[in-house]
Amino acid sequence: MQPFPRDIDAGAPLDLHSERMKLNWGPSHPATHGTLRVLLELEGETIAKCDTEIGYLHRGKEKLAEDWNYNQCVNIMERMNYCSTVINNCAWHQACEKLFEIEIPPRAVYLRMILSEISRIADHMTAIGPNCVDIGVLTPFWYTWDIREKAYDIIEFVTGARMMSAWTRVGGLAADAPEGFEERVRQFVPEVYREMDELDKLLAANRIFNDRSRGVGTIGPEEALSYGWTGPCLRATGVAHDLRVASPYLAYGDMQFDIPVGEHGDTYDRIFVRIEECRQAARIIEQALDNLPGGPVNTGKRHVVLPSKDAVYNQMEGLIHHFEVIMYGPKAPKGNICYDASEGGNGELGFTIVSDGSAKPYRVSVRSPCYYIFSALPRLVTGRLLADLPAIVASLNIIAGELDR
Amino acid sequence: MIDRARQAAKRLSAALADGLLEVFEDGRGVVARIEATALHKALDVLRDDRKTPFEMLAHETAIDWSAWPADAGSQRPAERFSLIYNLYSVSTRTRIFLEIALAEGQAAPSATGHYASANWAEREIYDMFGIKFTRHPDLRRILMWEGFEGHPLRKDFPRHGINPQDFPQE
Amino acid sequence: MKDTLIDTSSQVVAGSLEEAAALVRDMKKPGALEKFVDWARMHSLWPIPFGTACCAIEFMGMVSSQTDISRFGAEFVRFSPRQCDLMIVAGTVVNKMAPVLKKIYDQMAEPKWVISMGSCANCGGMFNTYSVLQGIDRIIPVDYYVPGCPPRPEAVVYAMLELQKQIGRESGVLSSQERQREFWVRGIDGHGQTPKSRILHGERK
Numbered sequence: 001m002q003p004f005p006r007d008i009d010a011g012a013p014l015d016l017h018s019e020r021m022k023l024n025w026g027p028s029h030p031a032t033h034g035t036l037r038v039l040l041e042l043e044g045e046t047i048a049k050c051d052t053e054i055g056y057l058h059r060g061k062e063k064l065a066e067d068w069n070y071n072q073c074v075n076i077m078e079r080m081n082y083c084s085t086v087i088n089n090c091a092w093h094q095a096c097e098k099l100f101e102i103e104i105p106p107r108a109v110y111l112r113m114i115l116s117e118i119s120r121i122a123d124h125m126t127a128i129g130p131n132c133v134d135i136g137v138l139t140p141f142w143y144t145w146d147i148r149e150k151a152y153d154i155i156e157f158v159t160g161a162r163m164m165s166a167w168t169r170v171g172g173l174a175a176d177a178p179e180g181f182e183e184r185v186r187q188f189v190p191e192v193y194r195e196m197d198e199l200d201k202l203l204a205a206n207r208i209f210n211d212r213s214r215g216v217g218t219i220g221p222e223e224a225l226s227y228g229w230t231g232p233c234l235r236a237t238g239v240a241h242d243l244r245v246a247s248p249y250l251a252y253g254d255m256q257f258d259i260p261v262g263e264h265g266d267t268y269d270r271i272f273v274r275i276e277e278c279r280q281a282a283r284i285i286e287q288a289l290d291n292l293p294g295g296p297v298n299t300g301k302r303h304v305v306l307p308s309k310d311a312v313y314n315q316m317e318g319l320i321h322h323f324e325v326i327m328y329g330p331k332a333p334k335g336n337i338c339y340d341a342s343e344g345g346n347g348e349l350g351f352t353i354v355s356d357g358s359a360k361p362y363r364v365s366v367r368s369p370c371y372y373i374f375s376a377l378p379r380l381v382t383g384r385l386l387a388d389l390p391a392i393v394a395s396l397n398i399i400a401g402e403l404d405r
Numbered sequence: 406m407i408d409r410a411r412q413a414a415k416r417l418s419a420a421l422a423d424g425l426l427e428v429f430e431d432g433r434g435v436v437a438r439i440e441a442t443a444l445h446k447a448l449d450v451l452r453d454d455r456k457t458p459f460e461m462l463a464h465e466t467a468i469d470w471s472a473w474p475a476d477a478g479s480q481r482p483a484e485r486f487s488l489i490y491n492l493y494s495v496s497t498r499t500r501i502f503l504e505i506a507l508a509e510g511q512a513a514p515s516a517t518g519h520y521a522s523a524n525w526a527e528r529e530i531y532d533m534f535g536i537k538f539t540r541h542p543d544l545r546r547i548l549m550w551e552g553f554e555g556h557p558l559r560k561d562f563p564r565h566g567i568n569p570q571d572f573p574q575e
Numbered sequence: 576m577k578d579t580l581i582d583t584s585s586q587v588v589a590g591s592l593e594e595a596a597a598l599v600r601d602m603k604k605p606g607a608l609e610k611f612v613d614w615a616r617m618h619s620l621w622p623i624p625f626g627t628a629c630c631a632i633e634f635m636g637m638v639s640s641q642t643d644i645s646r647f648g649a650e651f652v653r654f655s656p657r658q659c660d661l662m663i664v665a666g667t668v669v670n671k672m673a674p675v676l677k678k679i680y681d682q683m684a685e686p687k688w689v690i691s692m693g694s695c696a697n698c699g700g701m702f703n704t705y706s707v708l709q710g711i712d713r714i715i716p717v718d719y720y721v722p723g724c725p726p727r728p729e730a731v732v733y734a735m736l737e738l739q740k741q742i743g744r745e746s747g748v749l750s751s752q753e754r755q756r757e758f759w760v761r762g763i764d765g766h767g768q769t770p771k772s773r774i775l776h777g778e779r780k
């Protein structure tokens with residue numbers, strides 16, 4: 001046997017030919033939360049380069065919205081962030097009401113706000129549960145799903161469906177909340193507080209969870225703003241920006257609540273900002289229930305809202321209005337363009353709607369929060385270990401329906 | 406907030422002079438229609454504005470006016486496309502819009518040098534409308550696959566698609 | 576094989592060891608081995624959730640404590656197609672995702688079954704657009720369709736129970752090709768149409 005030609009103990013290390021490993025992560029993968037594809041180049045366990053590919057759930061919603069009337073479009077829009085569908089309902093119809101230049105009655109405002117906050121709690125729980133599963137701690141998943149089921153029970157009680165409620169209409173709501181609504185929500189609120197305390201106990205001091213989430217996927221505030229980040233991910237970097245406070249809509253201006261803000265912008269902060277936001281959402285729900293006004297849930301504007309059955313059966317105009325609203329849908333003023341943004345579960349959910357005077361929008365452009373958050377993924381994961389990738393992706397709460405539309 | 410936006414628009418028009426075509430208000434808020442060539446200067450001015458620094462390009466989108474009915478108002482420009490930039494100042498809670506008119510086949514200047522969020526927004530506009538952006542670092546399709554023919558959000562593209570059994574070839 | 580889950584007359588729970596013992600006792604009878612194999616298969620359907628959209632959230636609801644499909648034998652939700660025999664396609668499959676779905680389906684080992692969950696997987700749902708596959712049965716054979724947008728978790732459990740009954744009636748080792756004979760024999764034509772969609776939509780040139 002020949003001796004090894006070089007003295008390996010002295011001098012420079014051996015120059016072995018190696019190349020980076022190319023790994024394809026997704027689009028069918030347990031931790032991709034639907035349909036994301038991440039193409040990685042690995043040096044050992046370290047991610048040297050990362051590219052993402054999306055569009056695996058692109059359903060052509062903006063194109064479809066040009067063919068459906070404003071009340072039908074809510075079905076499309078609610079399937080964007082499908083974890084917090086009521087927020088999408090309210091955001092879409094709020095933009096429509098801005099386009100139509102109409103106001104909705106106070107009871108509708110408060111009901112929309114209460115159910116939006118319940119839906120926000122459900123969304124944050126959907127973010128945290130699978131995030132913990134991806135980090136490896138399975139128990140919080142069952143706990144967060146328990147709260148989700150309770151939230152679904154209330155949403156089903158009020159709107160008729162667990163998830164895809166399609167509850168709002170231009171000018172208000174499809175129907176008022178039934179009797180017993182207030183008791184059920186009042187029973188739900190202490191459960192939220194209790195559950196958030198349980199999650200704190202499970203996660204906050206857990207050594208492994210801390211090691212896997214503190215300092216993982218850190219981003220600073222200026223960079224986050226440049227990427228267009230909004231919502232809990234931006235608040236985790238330290239920027240106290242919340243559209244419910246910055247440009248109050250519905251009745252948020254009358255509510256007392258805090259904006260939880262993180263320090264480091266890492267995965268740990270993103271998860272705990274969401275947990276704290278659920279507590280604040282519960283606070284909003286309590287205050288809104290205390291001040292819930294009575295009255296109608298639809299504006300009386302003709303040609304926009306279905307008239308009352310009394311008018312439909314007894315007056316000719318009522319019958320005609322009913323026919324027009326059902327057959328054609330409410331028609332927006334000609335030439336109006338509007339932009340309206342709400343605080344969705346992930347941040348600024350905005351709609352740019354262009355109206356040509358018909359019952360169908362001419363153009364709907366959706367400003368989806370997840371789209372901009374996900375665009376920063378290469379920046380977050382490059383240089384980190386492969387095991388951090390699922391933790392980071394999950395902490396961003398990427399909902400593919402909102403990402404791809 | 407709208408006052409701050411109006412003042413920012415005044416400062417913008419002072420800085421741009423000819424580049425600014427008009428400033429008006431509609432359902433979006435304050436909108437400044439500018440020349441395509443003035444975009445970089447406008448973004449510089451707005452991003453570095455001392456009173457209302459616009460740190461975030463919240464959204465960039467396009468409208469295809471080719472199917473606009475003749476009697477529906479004078480919103481549309483003479484050119485086929487409008488690019489709308491939605492700028493937001495987080496520190497002062499102010500929003501302002503910039504609008505550029507683009508003809509068919511005209512390339513737009515890219516905002517990626519100013520805001521990182523323009524990267525994906527412009528990729529989507531290219532994918533959906535076919536509008537190209539000069540000096541974009543990575544202009545390729547994002548929602549549809551490479552090799553897909555057509556630009557779906559154009560008004561002449563049918564909703565059902567041209568070939569419904571079109572799959573990406575790997 | 577009994578059609579009801581819990582036959583109160585004999586007090587034997589479906590999928591339990593008592594049932595297995597009863598089958599093993601009758602093993603000498605003709606057809607008993609096939610029955611035993613069917614019994615084992617139907618009570619251990621491990622799903623692979625091909626979850627893309629909103630239905631995947633209801634699928635997660637199905638897996639969690641309130642509606643627990645592990646009661647019915649679907650204990651392990653594994654995401655590797657090699658380890659599963661039931662594919663639940665939950666959510667819209669768009670044309671970009673369709674080759675991925677076909678690949679994952681092909682990677683599953685026989686015998687395999689498919690439940691199409693939700694309107695989008697059944698027929699494209701409300702999304703009759705340029706990018707959405709109008710029904711996964713255009714590219715893979717489906718055993719049960721669950722309508723809904725999204726279907727309640729209980730609805731998918733019902734589909735799974737019906738599928739279990741069907742497996743119980745199969746008596747023998749049937750690969751998916753044999754079960755879906757019409758689908759595979761006639762094949763997919765150049766336009767990507769399955770026999771079912773040919774009947775529904777007519778010939779497409």
